[in-house]
Structures are given as structure tokens and as C-alpha cells.
Amino acid sequence: MTKPHICRPPFPASGRSLTNAALLVLLALGAQGAQADMLIDGTRIVYSEARRDVSLNIRNVDPTGNAMVQLWLDDGDAAAEPEKTSTPFILTPNVARVGPNGRQTVRLSYTGEPQNPEQESLFWFNMLELPPSFKGSSDADRVVFARRTRIKLFFRPKGLKGEPVQAMKQLQCSPTNAAGTWALECYNPSRFHLSFFGFSLGSGGDKGRANDEGGMLKPLERLRFSIKDYDKLPQPLTTLAVDFVNDYGGAITLESTLKATP
Helix, strand or coil, X not given: CECCCCCCCCCCCCCCCCCHHHHHHHHHHCCCCCCCCEEECCCEEEEECCCCCEEEEEEECCCCCCEEEEEEEECCCCCCCHHHCCECEEEECCEEEECCCCEEEEEEEECCCCXXXXXXXXXXXXXXXXXXXXCCHHHHHCCCCCEEEEEEEEEECCCCCCCHHHHHHCCEEXXXXXXXXXXXXXXXXXXXXXXXXXXXXXXXXXXXXXECCCEEECXXXXXXXXXXXXXXXXXXXXXXXXXXECCCCCEEEEEEECCCCC
16 A cells, blocks of 8 residues: 655744644635635546556646645545555655646556455545745734645446446436435445436426435445425426436436336
8 A cells, every 4th residue: 555745734934833633624624715726637537457557637727826736545534644545556746846827747556456356446636735835024924725626536447347327327216205304315236436416306308406416326335315395396206317427527417217206
């Protein structure tokens, strides 16, 4: 398992510093008010075991300033510190300085450490945009933020059978009512992760939007997803249209007949 090198954010020595715990809180909140200068080309990474490596680009959209980022992978614990994570990949570079309107190619290489040979595994790619170092008399009262972007990394072993679209068509769903609250209970019988933007429910061709929150089902996982405005949906509920997320981050809508109706 590879261990990423940790690069501490360059907080000014004379200013207000943030402890690791405080920084993790800010990262979890996403630094909502901050403007990101660094972007990732893509919303997900798909790594087939047969490939030697996979590359992606990160971009600095600031036309005037340089950007410094730290890059690492984790296996699902968003709060884990970079130096304490362990994944079966080598990521290069771990730290990058990107010039104004510049790009940086990032390469991932699988180390060969055994994973589940029959189903997709999920990891996460992290990009932490480090704040600049400030110098000036007002720096003592300055609080700086580090902004993190986190996207999914799907690893597909050679033994994984089928295709993602086939897995999407296997999804089994039925509306359920628990204590007066309607939800869509879904089961993923495939060995792929199924992500979706939302879904619509209705009767035949007459459907209403029932969920815009989206979600993801792991292989062989069963979950319940909220249904909004159930009473306004065309009845009886017989048809489900799911806006799945494909390998490129785009939407693919597939319709199916509900397994059961209320």
C-alpha cells in the first residue's frame, strides 16, 4: 500500500493558524464561500486493471496567479489525513505548482495489490488547493482556507463481467411507505457501483420528478431514497426513469417497470 507525502498548508507563522482538526472541519464543509482556482477535468476516474496507468488533468483558471495543490487518494474515509491513507496506487505528482491558466497532468498507476477480483472497488481522488503565504502588517488577523475537491475513482478488475449499462438495467426498485414517509427502495444486484443524478416516477409515459438529490448504490447494496411530493405524482406508480451517471460524468436515462406498486 502506498503512503502519500504530506505537504502542510503554508499558514503564516505570525497569523492565525488552524490545527489539523480545524482544517479537517473546513475541508468537510467545503469552504463554501471560497472561490476555487483549481479545477479537475472530469467528475470521476475509471481505472481498468488491464491499463498500465491512467492520466487526468488539473487546471488553474486564475489568469494571473500561481496555484499550489496537494494530491492524494483515500479508500473512503474523507476525514483521514493524507499521510495516514493507504491505497493500491502510485500517484504522481503528490504536490504541484501550476502557473496562471496552466495545466498539470496527474498519473495513477496500479501497484498490483490484490483487490476483489469480481467486482468494482471504490477509492477517492483528492485535490487540496493550498492557500498562499501572506506577508504584511494585517496578516495577524487573517484566516486562510484550504479548499478540497474530491471525486470518485472506480477500479475495475480483469475478472469483472458485464458492462455498466447492463448493470444499470438490472437495478430493482419499489416504492415503500414507512410511518407515512414514501421512499424508493432499490437493490443493486450487479458488481458495479451505480450512481445517479435523480429519478422520476409515474404511470406509463406520464411521470413526475421524484428525486433530485441523487445517490449511489454499491455492488449488492440495498438502500432507500427519498421521494418528494408523492401525492402529486401520476398514479398508479408503474414506471421508473433513472438519470444514471455514466463513465464520463454525463447522464443516461433508463426507464423500467417498478418491481412493486403501492
